[in-house]
Amino acid sequence: MSKLLTAIKSLPFLVGTVTIGAFAVDSLPRYFYHSFNNQQIDLLEKYGPNSYGVVTGGSKGLGKEYAVQLATRGFNILLVARGIEALEET
Numbered sequence: 831m832s833k834l835l836t837a838i839k840s841l842p843f844l845v846g847t848v849t850i851g852a853f854a855v856d857s858l859p860r861y862f863y864h865s866f867n868n869q870q871i872d873l874l875e876k877y878g879p880n881s882y883g884v885v886t887g888g889s890k891g892l893g894k895e896y897a898v899q900l901a902t903r904g905f906n907i908l909l910v911a912r913g914i915e916a917l918e919e920t
Contacts, residue, residue, distance in 0.1 A: 874904050882906045889916035 874881065883900035887893030888909030897907050897920070911917040 873900075879904070880906070882908055884908045884910065886910045889913060889920045894920055 883897070883905040885893050885897040885900070885907060888897045888907070889911035893909075893911070897909055901907050909917060909920060911920075
């Protein structure tokens with residue numbers, strides 16, 4: 831009976847491991863395909879010429895860089911940040 835109880839206790843771990851493994855097998859090839867082929871997706875063609883990009887944390891760091899990249903691709907940008915001074919400067 832104790833072997834059955836041990837197997838039942840380890841079932842959530844096994845289900846979680848299989849789920850994460852299936853996600854990785856499905857997602858990683860798509861990630862590496864776009865990374866290694868350096869293929870840019872035309873976002874304006876996909877979303878339309880009058881599209882907006884909403885960027886949180888857009889006054890510094892990665893948020894600011896995302897905003898710059900979207901703006902160079904032709905998106906209208908809506909920046910959201912905590913500090914008004916840094917936001918106005920950006």
